[in-house]
Amino acid sequence: MLAGCTALVLAATGTAQAAAPHRTALDRQVLAAHDGWGSTTTGTTGGSAADAAHVYTVTTWDQFKAALADGGSAPKIVRVVGTIDADGPSCDSFAVPGYDFGAYLAKYSPEAWGRSTNLDNEPDDSPEGLRRASQARQDAYVKAYVPANTTIVGVGKDAGFKGASLQIKAVDNVIVRNLGFESPLDCFPQWDPTDTADGNWNSEYDSAVIYGSTHVWMDHDTFTDGDHPDSTLPSYFGRIYEQHDGELDIVKGADYVTASWNVFEDHDKTILIGNSDSAATAAVDRGHLRATFHHNLFSNLVERAPRVRFGQVDSYDNHFVAKDGYGYSYGIGMESQLVAEHNAFTLPDGVGAGTILKKWKEAPLTADDNYVNGELTDLIAVHNAQVPGEILQSGAGWTPTLRTGIDPAWAVPRLVDCGAGAGRLR
16 A cells, blocks of 8 residues: 555645656646636646747856846746755845945934834935845845746756745746745845834845736745744844745736645745735736635745735635744735635644634635634634634635645645645656
């Protein structure tokens, strides 16, 4: 009898085909029909049609950027070998002349600046202006822009990026698979004394952002803070010096996204779908932001797995593992239409199931057949009982049809833990 993770993955829905002999080469594979929102309309094929001249193997950050830029939007395949370090230069190397963090802290401390005015109108020669200029230099280095009709795939078990920010911006048809992403570390976070009553440090650089793009498949990737978790970061003005942004954000009218068999771990603000409640943002996002999340592992996160505004989001067969500092998993935001079904949640002692959902705005959701610590649990009912000040309504108003198969929620923890993340594909 087959035993262990290998046997389990071979038998899993959606992985048997990938494990079969004579399969299509990994870098030529496309998103299967009916596999989430990414498969609808024209589907997601990435660079599968690339000719030999547009297949690249890269081992450095400069090579990777050059490969993305070559050939415009012609179908291309970029094969990543080993871990590419986009975080190599020191923070000092990005700082513009005159920037001094000590001067920044002295000028904008709550005692000196107060808490009623943000720093957006500070002139270019101010400590904040010099911080902005320094951050712009880092921005130009750590961001890589992915063109349309591209497949980026890791080769082997250790391929990925350290400190990179993948920008999938205003393009169509992108595949990103089998890659590890260690979150970028923002060297120059901005202090905003008006963000909450206590102020906040705000940073840039998601590991990957899907911005106004369509037909994107993120599969078997691993997102983590790596050697720089929030627990290692200092505090200033009584707030953590936050140097991380999101792991994967889907914003600005992005549409038709499938995220499958990924690992998201050890992070605070993990996945944001729709980045504002404003009327201007609503005009762009309403009717878009359709995304599917299935067979992903969300481990040791604080929040946003995901937080949803607008859009129809289908989240099924995922495993959520909560540890110290857990806030919530699903954030229910402006006009969101979330369907959360057949998921498994592993919560530690002292964390109630009512915290799995967080209500930000009035938006009904569907949450059926979910298991918490091995027990079938009505997530909406338990939330409403434990958090009576945030009553949620049932019924997202739509029924997902783009699913290749559903695994029983009770089987999800072992199935996903064995099969999700980078290094599982060959």
